[in-house]
Amino acid sequence: MKTLVIYDSVFGNTEKIAQSIAAALDTNAIPVDKVDAGQLRDLNLLVVGSPTRGFRPTEGISKLLNRLPKNNLAGVRVAAFDTRIVLETIDSKALRFLVDKGGYAANTIAKILEKKGGRLATPGEGFFVTGEQGPLKDSELERAAEWARKFQL
Numbered sequence: 001m002k003t004l005v006i007y008d009s010v011f012g013n014t015e016k017i018a019q020s021i022a023a024a025l026d027t028n029a030i031p032v033d034k035v036d037a038g039q040l041r042d043l044n045l046l047v048v049g050s051p052t053r054g055f056r057p058t059e060g061i062s063k064l065l066n067r068l069p070k071n072n073l074a075g076v077r078v079a080a081f082d083t084r085i086v087l088e089t090i091d092s093k094a095l096r097f098l099v100d101k102g103g104y105a106a107n108t109i110a111k112i113l114e115k116k117g118g119r120l121a122t123p124g125e126g127f128f129v130t131g132e133q134g135p136l137k138d139s140e141l142e143r144a145a146e147w148a149r150k151f152q153l
């Protein structure tokens, strides 16, 4: 079974989550700027993750996915994750409200993956950081591995 984990990361937190997921799935996590189109062929399972920045995935992840030809992921099981900030750590009430309502990268990634023909193996999942640059909340690496094992088959 060919499985791939693709991620982007600015401060390194999403990279850690991606590596934990990849280890659970017995595969590698590849940063988005190192992915070539050939790696996205003949997959059984594709997992894609990004930090949530401005309510959406990074430009690198969005571009890679949007550029995929239509039906490129037909027959592929897909899953999306993001990292996001713990709401309670945001001091400004107005900003907290915006972040809460603004949406998260995993939902956008999942939608694009489905648009390209992928079949969602599980709903998008978010993993938490406790500050803008991290660190990850306790136990998120373990939770990520558990999340992956559930849809691994």
Ligand SMILES: Cc1cc2nc3c(=O)[nH]c(=O)nc-3n(C[C@H](O)[C@H](O)[C@H](O)COP(=O)(O)O)c2cc1C
Binding pocket: 008, 009, 010, 011, 012, 013, 014, 015, 050, 051, 052, 053, 054, 055, 056, 083, 084, 085, 086, 099, 102, 129, 131, 132, 133, 134
């Ligand atoms: C410019 C910027 C925008 C952000 N926007 C959001 C957001 O909309 N929602 C959210 O939950 N977290 C937001 N965050 C926090 C990021 O999710 C956090 O930096 C990220 O999870 C860290 O992952 P990384 O270490 O892989 O870059 C933002 C952070 C930055 C720096």
